[in-house]
Amino acid sequence: MDHNRRRFLRAATAGGLAYAFGRAPGSVMAQVASVNTLTDYKALVCLFLFGGNDSWNMVVPRSTAEYNVYKTSRQNLAVDQAALLPINPLTPGAAQYGFHPSMAELQGLFESNRCAVMPNIGPLIAPITKAQYQAGSVPLPPQLFSHNDQQDQWHSLKGRSLSKTGWAGRVADVLASQTAGQQLATNISLAGQTLFQAGSIAVPYTMGATGAQTFTGFGTTGINLARRNAFETLAMTDYSDVYERAFAATQQRAVRYADSVNTAIMSARPTLAPLFETASTNPSLASLSRQLLTVARMIDVRDRLTMTRQIFFISLGGFDTHDDQLDDQPNLYAGISKALKAFHDATVQMGISDRVVAFTQSDFGRTLTSNGDGSDHGWGGIQLAVGDAVKGREFYGSYPLLQIGGINDVSAGRMIPTTSSDQYAATLAKWFGVTDAQLSQVAPSIDNFATKDLGFLI
């Protein structure tokens, strides 16, 4: 890879390909030679909830027996039973559940079969019971309950390996030859660089929440064109250290993508923006709305950018609710709910709602017990998937018993996941076009689980 890239850079610097339009260096020659073989369009939108979402307050038992267990464990962190927004799964269980009172839109998406709930999911290497956990007889991902390590687990599914790639990056790697005609990288982040999108060969592209940033002083004629050419030549020079090489490659992508992305975004339909509350006084909602509007616009102009597979990364922070949890959660959850609903409406308007799946990930669930006015780092938690390709109005996996010291609790109300992040990723990746044989490249521990596809996607 590196070899090819540098050879290309030399050639480009010599003059021939200076304006070869396009994607990450190293893929340019492949692009010239091949086209996309995946002709149907699909997009995944990963919403990462940074800090560890206390999701036991997001989807809550509302039938009295189960609510009372919840209330006993959560004490002053509990949401009022009467305020929960009822949901009615197509396959009803013994217990009944409701969304947090700030999530009316997600309640509606669930009830209209467009939202699925994964009720106790987290990083695992193999299925594990409480007894096995206590005996230490089943391998575990290292550093449970640590923010950055468990973020890394969600991003990478690396288990105990030393991998420096993420599962979305590996999806892009696996599909590279089938997406070679795309003008942009398969992985696009609106929220900075993450391990999630790092591939071995597939380089993600990072843009801003409202679009790509264009360069001041670059133009198409005269001195402004010359300035751009000079800048780009410096970005295509073959430097003698790894740092400058990587930096220069980023500069190249920045120059080349900025114009194409923003030109394309400007051609997105103007009727998308009114769906989103980008100016909300709820900062969580404003932030997510800005990001999801941009994602919607990018999806709308997919043909112009010859994109057939896209994985977008967006994020919301503020979930590390050690303090003031009951004050902070309503805004966070309202932001998720309203923004995901607006985004789904946008995909419906674009006629592509069955080709786009939005899904959540987060560091971990949190402890049922309290610090006084907040909760601590846990393990399993609830995740959501939204879209018309989702077989909604169902729970995939079993909701845990929210009891301190209970069958699912390792300590202080940290729930042992009963579904693994690998199964979640494998389900999404398979829908996206990864074959069964390739799934273990994306989700390295998947073969340890009997169910490789959780079944929540059509």
Add this chain to the structure above:
Amino acid sequence: MQKFTSMRGLASAGIFCFGFMLTACGGGGDSGGGATTDSTAPAPAPAPAPAPAPTAPAITRAEAYRFLNQATFGATLAEADKVIAQGYGPWIDAQLAVPASLELPLVTTAYAALASPSTMAGSVNADRVDAWFRNAIAGPDQLRQRVAFALSEIMVVSQTGALVNNVFSTADYYDMLARNAFGDFRTLIQDVTLHPAMGVYLSMLGNQKANATASIRPDENYARELMQLFTIGLVQLNADGSSKLDAGGQSLPTYDQAVVEGFARVYTGWRWACSTCTAFAQARQTLTPVNNQILPMQAFPDQHEGGTKQVLSYPGAALALIPAGQAPVKDLQDALDNVVGHPNVAPFISRSLIQRLVTSNPSPAYIGRISAKFENDGSGRRGNLGAVVRAILLDTEARTPIAAGTTGADTQGKMKEPLLRLTQFWREYGGKAASGRYVFANPSNTFGQGPLQSGSVFNFFSPTYAPAGEISTRGLSAPELQIATEYVNTLVTNYFYQQSFCRNQSPISGCATNTADTIVIDTSADITLAADPAALVKRIGERLLAGQVSPVLQAQAEAQVARVGAATTNQRVAEALYLVVSSPEFAYQR
């Protein structure tokens, strides 16, 4: 830390072992010893063994620039002259003695001038950032400030979040880091632990004892991060920073959940200092501005866990269980002694500081040499940060470049942090506003980072970050590249465009009018060379890159200058300056 494991260690060992076998620490050009004490060091620092320097060769400007980009907020011609005249060792020793430039006085003054202090406290964050820039650009204690900045990225607190209205706390926290930058590590950790900024940020402030009926247990936030991020990391390390492995080749954790819970119990019962309060609940609120915002937290026994507390077990640990019934302060002393005494601290902190100052990928031997200095500064003292910093900067791996084509040559050095690209530019080109202020409240919006503005306790970037491609596949790290995204790089490049073309003493036509608060640079000296593109670019290259300008950069900048009419001297300078300052070469720290 999980990712710093044996594979990398072994690879790096292979890379570096033959380059440095004969030169222990010291090396390259250290021309003298001298006192290293400063006003805050608790005991006299060691006089480094005065290597009988056999005719140390003169320091070149390029060497001085490399050194100053490691040791200050950016090399300048003027400071390089000092290093060349003094030698590295004496320059460092002089710096070790300079007292800290502070942020709090400026913040206090700004607060006093507010029309409505009670509702505008958060606006003073801008004044804290102003103070940071003043000290970074012109503070006489450059080395101290640079180390304080490094520490602020290891022991992170941030104005974003709960501290937004506690600006006195954040300013004083930074000042505390600066005061302790060359001091004793154990003292630093205690000052960090009890600082109310940290107390608020990682929720030790207000941490209460368990209450089973209310389903409350001690908050584990600070307990976890102090160990994971500030002192020992997640896995057991050898002195050279490589991971210890079990028989199965797996790394060994430094602690488990029981230890986290033990430390969490230690850190119960602390709140804002309050001389009139007798109980935890009474000390809920901050008092008047400043006062208890800058005082160490106070212990209230009524909310302190009374039982035993499990702490770290390691060879040489004084105790593995803190006895029941001790006073909160005694518990804290025992617990901090326990964690700071852990053998991981030396390699963990050594590597962290090397990565911030010198290189992203230090060799195990380099980490090992600095660890040894941490364990014993030469006079028997452990944790003497002044001696550690001195050793980091004087080490052969910091001073002697690896020749091109030799193994390790293409991994030495690091990317500059984006903010350090800016500060170097401003330092060399006199960047300041007529008002004397640095009105730039949120540099993180442009540069992806700002002083005490991290999005989380994990800093702006991870010490193990590796972008896709050769850095990842070769098992290397490049932390700063995590924020050098297409998006941020473009914002930074555009900022440099505005600085080069508009925000200077002679803006090109079409620029917005500069105000008293516009931070402008002075390019007048360069303008005198505008008639000669080659000489102009060469001069700018000397000022920013010590003359180490690649032929392609020289050629591209020269050609661009020549495209501008000779009479438009300000634009000629701007074109050259912009291309140099936005170049990969200027973003790289050798």
